[in-house]
Amino acid sequence: MTQDSFDDGSDEDDVPEWVDRIKANVAGEVRRRRKEMGWSxxxxxxxxxxxxxxxxxxVIANMESGRRANLPLVDVMVLAAALxxxxxxxIFPVGYVEKTxxxxxxxxxxxxxxxxxxxGEEDVPGYDVGLVPDFELHASLVRTAIAALEEEERAxxxxxAATSRAxxxxxxxxxxxYADQAVSAKYRLRHLRRDLREEGATPPDLPPALGDVDPSEPDTDTIPEERL
Known part of the structure; x- marks a missing residue:
């Protein structure tokens, strides 16, 4: 009996396992993509x-034919990279599986x-998105700051090179x-990175052009003059 039958109110025990449906999604898409690439x-x-x-x-043949009993996540990750x-x-072959x-x-x-x-592209009420929005904002601010610095240099x-006063x-x-835009983006980045650290998270690496965003670490080997 199909999942469509369950949607119409049939007994739950007659419904194929959800796991089987997900495995079928992966198997079908692996087979489709493999053939698309002309691979055996x-x-x-x-x-x-x-x-x-x-x-x-x-193992791949058994998976594609539905004979494989399990499908580890690590296999899905490597199969995706290989394909x-x-x-x-x-897992969700958009355009090839209508519903899942x-x-x-x-x-x-x-x-x-x-x-x-x-x-996580679509919000689900009550779900915790963690620090994903913060990292997305971080990436956006980095792009803004880099673009502003490049435009400042062109200006x-x-x-x-100007030939007239005007x-x-x-x-x-x-x-x-553009200099103001760069400063503003760097300011927001500095505070965002500080907030991430206070959350116990490690901020993403910064490109060399934004190396001045994080405050420099104090030199612990240097004794302050007032203590000499």
Whole structure:
């Protein structure tokens, strides 16, 4: 009996396991993607081995045919990398599986919606998103600061290359504008990174151009003059 029958009110015991549906999603998408790339199961197995996590050809064949009993997460991760796609695209094959389940005994939902909730792109009331929004903001501020610094440098060059007073003044106005944008983004980054550390988290690495965002560490080997 199919999951559609469960949606119509049939007995739960007649419904295929949710696990089987997820495994079928992955198996079908692995097979589709493998054939799209023109690979045999053996070639896919060899690629998985190259990535450092061997998955034998017979295991891949059994998975694709539905005979494999389990499907470890690590296998999904390596298969996705081998097939040059994302793990979530194997679990929720948007466009190839119309509807799927997110949890056992739940009604079928559009695969696209399930994927968006799985990745956190769609908010679920009451769910804790952790520090994901903070890291997204961090990435946005880094892009803003880098772009502003690049534009400031172009404006500085334009100021030097100006052939008239008007051109020079306009270029200088642009330079100041972008310099202010860079300072503002760096200021917000500094405070965001401080808040992340106070949460016990490690902020992302900064590009060299933003090396002045974090306050410099005090030199513990230097004795303050007043104590000499």
């Amino acid at each position: 199961a053996q070639e896919l197995a060899e690629r998985c081995k190259e990535l450092g996590h061997p998955i034998p050809r017979n 040059e796609t994302y793990p979530v695209c194997l 389940q997110e949890l056992p005994f739940q009604h079928l939902v559009p695969t696209w919606e399930a994927l968006r909730r799985f990745t 500085r060059f334009a100021t030097k 051109e020079k003044e306009e270029a200088e106005r642009q330079r100041v504008k």
